[in-house]
Amino acid sequence: MAKVTLAPRKGFLSENPSVLRFLGLLTVFTLIVTALSEGFGAGIVSTSFLKVLGMTLCLCLIAVAMDVVWGYCGILSLGHFAFFGLGGYGIGMWLMYARTEGIVRESLANAPIPATEGEVRDAIATQIFSVVGSTELPFIWGFAHSLTLQLLMIVLVPGLLALVFGWLAFRSRVTGVYLSILTQAMTLALSLYLFQNDTGLRGNNGLSGLQNIPGLLHLPQSTIALWFFWASALALGLGYLLFAWLVSGKFGSVVRAIRDNESRVRFLGYHVESYKLVVFTVTAIVSAIAGALYYPQAGIINPAEIAPITSIYLAVWVAIGGRGRLYGAVIGAATVSLLSSWFTGGGAPNIDLGFYEIVWTDWWLVLLGLGFVAVTLFFPKGIGGLFDYLVRKP
Amino acid sequence: MSALLEVSGVSVTFDGFRAINNLSISIGEPELRAVIGPNGAGKTTFMDIVTGKTKPDEGRVLWGETSMNLLGMSESAIARAGIGRKFQKPTVFEDQTVRENLAMALRNKRGPFDVLFYKPNRHARARIAELAEEIGLSDHLPRRAGDLSHGQKQWLEIGMLLAQDPRLLLVDEPAAGMTPAEREHTTELLTRAAQTRAVVVIEHDMEFIRRLNCKVTVLHEGSVLAEGSLDHVTQNQQVIDVYLGR
Numbered sequence: 097m098a099k100v101t102l103a104p105r106k107g108f109l110s111e112n113p114s115v116l117r118f119l120g121l122l123t124v125f126t127l128i129v130t131a132l133s134e135g136f137g138a139g140i141v142s143t144s145f146l147k148v149l150g151m152t153l154c155l156c157l158i159a160v161a162m163d164v165v166w167g168y169c170g171i172l173s174l175g176h177f178a179f180f181g182l183g184g185y186g187i188g189m190w191l192m193y194a195r196t197e198g199i200v201r202e203s204l205a206n207a208p209i210p211a212t213e214g215e216v217r218d219a220i221a222t223q224i225f226s227v228v229g230s231t232e233l234p235f236i237w238g239f240a241h242s243l244t245l246q247l248l249m250i251v252l253v254p255g256l257l258a259l260v261f262g263w264l265a266f267r268s269r270v271t272g273v274y275l276s277i278l279t280q281a282m283t284l285a286l287s288l289y290l291f292q293n294d295t296g297l298r299g300n301n302g303l304s305g306l307q308n309i310p311g312l313l314h315l316p317q318s319t320i321a322l323w324f325f326w327a328s329a330l331a332l333g334l335g336y337l338l339f340a341w342l343v344s345g346k347f348g349s350v351v352r353a354i355r356d357n358e359s360r361v362r363f364l365g366y367h368v369e370s371y372k373l374v375v376f377t378v379t380a381i382v383s384a385i386a387g388a389l390y391y392p393q394a395g396i397i398n399p400a401e402i403a404p405i406t407s408i409y410l411a412v413w414v415a416i417g418g419r420g421r422l423y424g425a426v427i428g429a430a431t432v433s434l435l436s437s438w439f440t441g442g443g444a445p446n447i448d449l450g451f452y453e454i455v456w457t458d459w460w461l462v463l464l465g466l467g468f469v470a471v472t473l474f475f476p477k478g479i480g481g482l483f484d485y486l487v488r489k490p
Numbered sequence: 491m492s493a494l495l496e497v498s499g500v501s502v503t504f505d506g507f508r509a510i511n512n513l514s515i516s517i518g519e520p521e522l523r524a525v526i527g528p529n530g531a532g533k534t535t536f537m538d539i540v541t542g543k544t545k546p547d548e549g550r551v552l553w554g555e556t557s558m559n560l561l562g563m564s565e566s567a568i569a570r571a572g573i574g575r576k577f578q579k580p581t582v583f584e585d586q587t588v589r590e591n592l593a594m595a596l597r598n599k600r601g602p603f604d605v606l607f608y609k610p611n612r613h614a615r616a617r618i619a620e621l622a623e624e625i626g627l628s629d630h631l632p633r634r635a636g637d638l639s640h641g642q643k644q645w646l647e648i649g650m651l652l653a654q655d656p657r658l659l660l661v662d663e664p665a666a667g668m669t670p671a672e673r674e675h676t677t678e679l680l681t682r683a684a685q686t687r688a689v690v691v692i693e694h695d696m697e698f699i700r701r702l703n704c705k706v707t708v709l710h711e712g713s714v715l716a717e718g719s720l721d722h723v724t725q726n727q728q729v730i731d732v733y734l735g736r
Contacts, residue, residue, distance in 0.1 A: 345608070346594065349586060352583070352585060363566075363575050374602045
């Protein structure tokens with residue numbers, strides 16, 4: 097008779113110590129930044145840099161989602177920033193509406209005849225949409241007055257888009273590079289659509305002033321920034337936990353098997369398309385949540401944010417960080433996006449060669465491209481792969 | 491012995507080439523059946539049609555007591571209905587452990603949410619250990635499947651097939667690349683499996699077929715040339731001409 101190994105049932109975290117380590121590091125990082133922040137502690141970390149850090153955490157979250165969909169499930173989606181952007185637009189609509197409503201009500205408060213609700217709505221619409229030559233509130237703003245409903249939209253709209261798009265694409269067995277092109281087309285189409293003035297989201301002006309939180313206008317930005325930083329850290333922690341749980345165990349096993357040999361998984365009786373759809377939709381929703389936390393920190397969202405190139409950058413971050421390991425995605429997104437803002441934000445000193453001056457704002461992309469090629473050639477497992485090397489050869 | 495699988499009048503054409511031509515085969519339960527034939531006779535295409543990988547141009551493929559029509563079903567639904575398949579080239583998930591490979595194949599609910607909340611129980615662990623014993627991989631459960639030898643991969647795939655607990659096993663060249671001792675073990679596994687279920691084996695090796703000691707179907711140019719015991723078909727003049735005589 098076989099020797100039956102009945103291992104004691106362990107908890108999820110004790111079986112996955114790397115998750116616990118990541119959460120510990122994230123907590124320590126959050127506490128240190130908080131202690132150094134302007135709003136709370138020593139003031140070494142400026143409010144604008146605190147916002148950059150908070151936004152970076154959101155980018156790490158979408159990178160983790162991208163790693164699950166690409167690194168684990170093998171779907172090279174080049175459209176996940178569309179969901180990120182939709183999340184941003186979702187929260188932006190409430191932020192703009194509620195803040196404008198406050199301003200309108202204040203200015204109408206001293207009017208001799210109290211304004212009707214219809215007049216208030218008209219005034220809000222004029223305020224928001226005069227920039228695109230309209231005074232009508234588009235029907236998609238129907239829920240914008242309610243934070244609860246709009247938060248629901250942040251989950252539902254990108255979730256439904258992913259569900260319908262994924263269902264159509266996976267059902268037709270579109271895979272590999274064709275699927276990547278299809279996702280690029282999706283994000284391009286959405287971006288071009290939003291660039292139009294009559295789509296109800298202010299065309300290329302986008303939504304702005306998102307850093308002003310209605311009801312909290314009396315608080316300094318240093319405090320608001322800290323709250324968003326905490327929320328971003330919490331979201332990254334919870335998202336990381338969710339995905340780590342998703343890719344562990346039998347579900348993770350099936351998903352990785354789909355990546356490696358999809359038709360073989362079918363012959364085992366698994367409906368591959370449903371699995372892909374679940375992974376695609378869940379990652380899209382998490383991407384949208386990341387976007388909803390990102391844009392109040394960025395202050396503005398416009399259709400350029402979901403241009404196809406942004407989703408390609410996302411794939412580059414994950415590739416540089418190391419596919420198929422969640423912390424790799426975090427490392428890649430954090431490293432590349434922080435370096436990017438350092439180089440393009442004038443942080444890096446330009447190099448004068450005498451006959452030519454290297455201006456980093458122009459040359460950063462070349463550097464990134466070279467970095468990407470170098471990683472692909474010399475470290476196919478990305479920066480995260482170096483950890484394996486260190487662990488195996490101490 | 492009633493028919494479990496009923497293939498009748500099936501034809502399929504690839505770019506003008508008739509891979510399967512009015513093919514009719516009936517498999518009972520339990521039964522062990524060997525399918526032989528020269529290269530290009532349509533042996534693998536036959537399996538592709540039964541498992542839903544290839545849709546035929548005409549004909550019927552009926553399954554089970556209720557005569558379910560397999561032609562309208564997806565690969566995964568056919569697999570869930572009880573048809574398991576082993577490929578010519580061993581295809582196991584090389585990046586995962588032997589245990590994970592077996593656990594994935596184990597007969598359980600296959601829906602994404604069932605799998606997401608699945609917890610391996612005592613019964614599942616015992617079944618995996620039992621299967622590993624049967625295919626001689628007990629000591630290799632925590633190993634990466636990619637690190638196994640060729641023969642061990644073949645067995646792992648047979649183990650995965652048994653883990654699915656199918657009513658019909660389609661096995662494509664199970665003995666390819668095996669040592670004589672490994673072949674003997676494989677024969678034993680297949681004959682034992684065939685006591686309770688239907689097993690169809692495609693094989694080139696006549697010695698291996700002889701050891702299976704079962705009914706043989708000879709395919710040629712996409713249809714059945716002869717059927718019966720090995721001695722019966724090897725004496726058939728047509729079979730000698732197209733297959734054995736070469």
